[in-house]
Amino acid sequence: MKRHLISAADLTKDDALLILDTAEELARIADRPIKKLPTLRGRTVVNLFYEDSTRTRISFEAAAKRLSADVINFSAKGSSVSKGESLKDTALTLEAMGADGVVIRHSASGAPHRLANWVHGSVVNAGDGTHEHPTQALLDAYTMRQRLGGLDGRRITIVGDILHSRVARSNVLLLNTLGAEVTLVAPPTLFPVAVDSWSCEVAYDFDAVLPKSDVVMMLRVQQERMNAAYFPTVREYSRRYGLDKRRMAMLPNHAVVMHPGPMNRGVEIAAEVADSPRSTIVEQVANGVTVRMAVLYLLLGGSEPAIGTARARRDSE
Amino acid sequence: MTFLIKGARPLGGAPGDILIRDGMIAETGGRLDAPDSEVIDADGLVALPGLVDLHTHLREPGREDAETVETGTRAAAAGGFTAVHAMANTDPVADTAGVVEQVWRLGREAGHCDVHPVGAVTRGIEGRQLAELGAMADSAARVRVFSDDGHCVSDAVLMRRALEYVKAFDGVVAQHAQEPRLTEHAQMNEGEMSGRLGLTGWPAVAEEAIIARDCLLAAHVGSRLHVCHVSTAGSIEIIRWAKSKGWQVTAEVTPHHLFLTDELAESYDPIYKVNPPLRTKADVEALREALADGTIDCVATDHAPHPAEAKETEWAPAAMGMIGLETALSVVQAAMVETGLLDWAGVADRMSVRPARIGRLAGQGHLPEAGAPANLTLYDPSARTLIDPAASVSKSRNTPFAGLELPGRVHATFLRGRPTVLDGRLA
Numbered sequence: 001m002k003r004h005l006i007s008a009a010d011l012t013k014d015d016a017l018l019i020l021d022t023a024e025e026l027a028r029i030a031d032r033p034i035k036k037l038p039t040l041r042g043r044t045v046v047n048l049f050y051e052d053s054t055r056t057r058i059s060f061e062a063a064a065k066r067l068s069a070d071v072i073n074f075s076a077k078g079s080s081v082s083k084g085e086s087l088k089d090t091a092l093t094l095e096a097m098g099a100d101g102v103v104i105r106h107s108a109s110g111a112p113h114r115l116a117n118w119v120h121g122s123v124v125n126a127g128d129g130t131h132e133h134p135t136q137a138l139l140d141a142y143t144m145r146q147r148l149g150g151l152d153g154r155r156i157t158i159v160g161d162i163l164h165s166r167v168a169r170s171n172v173l174l175l176n177t178l179g180a181e182v183t184l185v186a187p188p189t190l191f192p193v194a195v196d197s198w199s200c201e202v203a204y205d206f207d208a209v210l211p212k213s214d215v216v217m218m219l220r221v222q223q224e225r226m227n228a229a230y231f232p233t234v235r236e237y238s239r240r241y242g243l244d245k246r247r248m249a250m251l252p253n254h255a256v257v258m259h260p261g262p263m264n265r266g267v268e269i270a271a272e273v274a275d276s277p278r279s280t281i282v283e284q285v286a287n288g289v290t291v292r293m294a295v296l297y298l299l300l301g302g303s304e305p306a307i308g309t310a311r312a313r314r315d316s317e
Numbered sequence: 318m319t320f321l322i323k324g325a326r327p328l329g330g331a332p333g334d335i336l337i338r339d340g341m342i343a344e345t346g347g348r349l350d351a352p353d354s355e356v357i358d359a360d361g362l363v364a365l366p367g368l369v370d371l372h373t374h375l376r377e378p379g380r381e382d383a384e385t386v387e388t389g390t391r392a393a394a395a396g397g398f399t400a401v402h403a404m405a406n407t408d409p410v411a412d413t414a415g416v417v418e419q420v421w422r423l424g425r426e427a428g429h430c431d432v433h434p435v436g437a438v439t440r441g442i443e444g445r446q447l448a449e450l451g452a453m454a455d456s457a458a459r460v461r462v463f464s465d466d467g468h469c470v471s472d473a474v475l476m477r478r479a480l481e482y483v484k485a486f487d488g489v490v491a492q493h494a495q496e497p498r499l500t501e502h503a504q505m506n507e508g509e510m511s512g513r514l515g516l517t518g519w520p521a522v523a524e525e526a527i528i529a530r531d532c533l534l535a536a537h538v539g540s541r542l543h544v545c546h547v548s549t550a551g552s553i554e555i556i557r558w559a560k561s562k563g564w565q566v567t568a569e570v571t572p573h574h575l576f577l578t579d580e581l582a583e584s585y586d587p588i589y590k591v592n593p594p595l596r597t598k599a600d601v602e603a604l605r606e607a608l609a610d611g612t613i614d615c616v617a618t619d620h621a622p623h624p625a626e627a628k629e630t631e632w633a634p635a636a637m638g639m640i641g642l643e644t645a646l647s648v649v650q651a652a653m654v655e656t657g658l659l660d661w662a663g664v665a666d667r668m669s670v671r672p673a674r675i676g677r678l679a680g681q682g683h684l685p686e687a688g689a690p691a692n693l694t695l696y697d698p699s700a701r702t703l704i705d706p707a708a709s710v711s712k713s714r715n716t717p718f719a720g721l722e723l724p725g726r727v728h729a730t731f732l733r734g735r736p737t738v739l740d741g742r743l744a
Binding site for chain 1 (some may be wrong): 504507508509511512513514515516517518521584585587626629630631632633634
C-alpha cells in the first residue's frame with residue numbers, strides 16, 4: 001500500500017480488500033465492552049479541517065482514539081488559518097510537532113496532494129473540494145459488502161450532482177477496482193463534460209436504471225446549483241432525480257439505498273425512503289469509524305500485530 | 318563600438334561574417350576584415366534578428382516583488398530579445414500617458430532591451446470606459462498596442478469602439494479572449510483531466526466565442542485585431558477563416574502552449590497553472606501546425622512572474638502564469654525546429670519580423686543584412702540547457718520547464734550594436 005491515501009485510485013484491489021477485511025476484524029472489537037486497541041499508542045494523528053464537517057471529523061477522531069493515538073484537532077476556525085497562514089506553513093508546523101498522520105479536509109481540490117509534498121507523515125484525504133473522498137468510498141464499499149455479500153458484478157447506481165461530487169469520483173474508482181458496475185445518473189448539466197471517459201455508464205433516465213440496480217446511492221444536491229442554472233427548480237430536480245416511494249418500489253427486493261449525508265429530505269431522498277429498511281444511512285455512519293480505523297492502522301501501524309492478536313484472541317474465545 | 322562576428326550562420330544559412338558598426342549592420346559576407354573591431358567567434362552559431370515579444374509582464378509599477386523593468390528586461394536580453402511589450406495590468410494600471418511614459422523611461426534607463434508599454438483598453442482594465450488611448454499613443458512611449466490582458470474586453474460595444482478608435486493612430490487591440498461568464502472560477506482546461514481532478518473547467522468555447530465575435534467586429538469596422546495567447550485548435554480554425562477573408566487579424570501563441578499539456582495538472586502543482594490554461598495534446602499539435610503555416614503569426618511569451626508564495630499553495634488560490642523570456646527560444650527550437658515544422662528563417666519571422674510589424678516597431682524585426690539596425694541574437698542550437706529555476710535572471714522562479722533539458726542557448730544579444738549578452742552572460 002502507498003504511504004498516503006489521497007485518491008481511491010491509490011488502492012489496488014488487494015489494498016482495498018485488505019482495508020475492508022481489516023475493518024471487519026476491527027468491527028468485532030467494537031462489539032466488545034472495551035473498544036480500545038493499543039496499536040497506535042504514542043502516535044500522533046492531526047485532524048486538519050479547513051472545511052466544516054463535524055461528522056467526518058468525529059469519525060476520524062473516534063477511529064484514531066480507539067487505536068490509542070494522540071489526536072490533535074486543527075480546524076480552520078480559531079486557528080492561525082483564519083489569520084491567513086498558508087497550507088505550507090501549517091504543514092511545516094505540523095511537521096515540527098511530529099505528526100505521524102495528517103487527516104485533511106479542504107475546500108480546494110488537490111490540497112492533500114500539496115500537503116503530501118510538505119510533511120513526512122501519512123496524508124489521509126478526508127475530502128478535497130470536488131475531487132475525492134476515498135474513505136467515504138471505502139465505507140460505502142464496506143456497507144455494500146455487508147448487505148450484499150461481494151461486490152463483484154454488482155450494479156451500483158449513483159444519482160445526483162456528479163460534477164461537484166467527491167463522493168462520486170472516489171466511488172467510481174473504488175467500485176471499479178472491486179469489480180462492480182457503476183451507472184451515474186444526473187441531469188446532463190451535472191456531469192463533467194468528459195464523463196464518457198470514466199469507466200462507468202452514464203444515464204439521464206433514473207426510472208430506466210432502477211430495476212437493474214443492486215444499490216442506489218443518492219448524493220446531496222445543493223440549492224445554490226439552481227442559481228447557477230444547473231436545473232430550473234428544486235422541485236423539478238426532485239421529480240426527475242429524487243428517490244421517492246414510487247421509485248423505491250421499482251428496485252429489486254434485495255436492493256439497498258445509500259446516502260453519504262447530510263441528507264436533504266424531500267429533495268434528493270424522500271423521508272419514507274431514508275427511514276425504510278432498505279436504507280443503510282445509519283450503518284454507513286457506524287461503518288465510517290471502523291473503516292477509518294482500518295485505514296489509520298494500515299497506514300500508521302507499521303508492523304504492529306494488533307489485528308493478528310485480535311484474531312488470535314477471537315479464535316481462542 | 319565595432320564588432321566583427323566571425324562565422325555565424327544568418328538564419329541558419331551558410332556561415333559568414335557580420336560587421337557591426339555605429340549601431341548598424343555595416344556589412345555581411347563570406348570573410349570580412351575590420352582591424353579596429355572586437356572579434357566574436359560565432360562558429361556554429363545561428364544569427365537571428367533580435368527577438369521581439371508582444372506579450373511580457375514586467376510587473377512594475379506595483380509588483381516589484383515579482384519583477385521590475387530592470388530584472389524583466391535583463392531576462393529578456395538573456396533570452397535573446399531586443400524588444401518587449403510590457404502589459405498594462407500593473408498597479409496602477411498603464412491606462413494613462415503618465416504610467417506608460419514611466420514604464421518606457423524605466424526601460425530606457427535599464428537599457429537591456431527596448432520596452433514598449435502596452436496601453437490598457439479600458440480604465441483600470443475594468444471593462445467599463447475607454448482609457449485615454451490617444452494620449453498614450455501621442456505620449457513619449459508612442460503606444461500602438463492596447464490590451465486589457467488578464468481581462469477580456471467582453472462588452473461587444475466597448476470592443477467595437479476600441480477597435481474603431483485606434484485606427485486614428487494605426488493602433489491594434491490585443492484581445493485576451495475569455496468569455497467571463499463561461500469561465501467563472503475556472504482553474505484548468507475543461508476536459509477529461511478537469512473532470513477527473515475536480516477542478517472547475519475553462520472551456521475552449523470561452524476563447525473561441527470571443528475570437529469569432531472579435532474577428533467579425535474587426536471586419537465590420539475595418540480595424541486591426543490581434544489575438545493574444547491562442548490556445549485551442551478551434552480558435553485556429555476561426556482565425557484561419559478570418560484571414561482567408563482578408564481581414565486584419567493576427568495572433569500569437571506562447572511557448573508553453575506549444576509544449577505542455579493539461580495532464581501536468583495531475584500533480585496539482587500550480588507551477589502549471591496559467592491563463593489561458595494548458596490544453597490537450599491535440600491542441601498543442603494544432604498550434605504547432607498553425608504557427609508553421611502562418612495562421613498564427615508569432616510567438617509571444619506571456620512572461621508572467623510571480624513570487625514563490627503565490628505558487629506554493631493549493632491549486633485554486635494560486636496565481637496564474639509562468640515566466641518564459643529566458644526559455645522561449647529553446648522551447649521553440651524543441652517544438653518547432655527539431656520537429657521540422659520551422660527552419661531558422663521561420664523562427665526569425667515568427668519571433669522577430671512579424672511581432673515587430675504587428676507592434677509597428679520600425680527599428681526592430683530586420684533580418685541581419687547590411688543597413689539594418691544591429692539588433693541581433695547569436696544562438697547555439699547544439700547546446701543543451703538544464704533548466705534550473707534558481708539560475709533564472711528574472712526575479713521570479715515560476716518556470717514550468719524546471720528540471721527539463723532543453724536545446725539551445727543564447728550566446729549573445731546585440732541591441733543597436735551594443736552587446737547586452739556576451740558569451741552567454743549579461744554584458
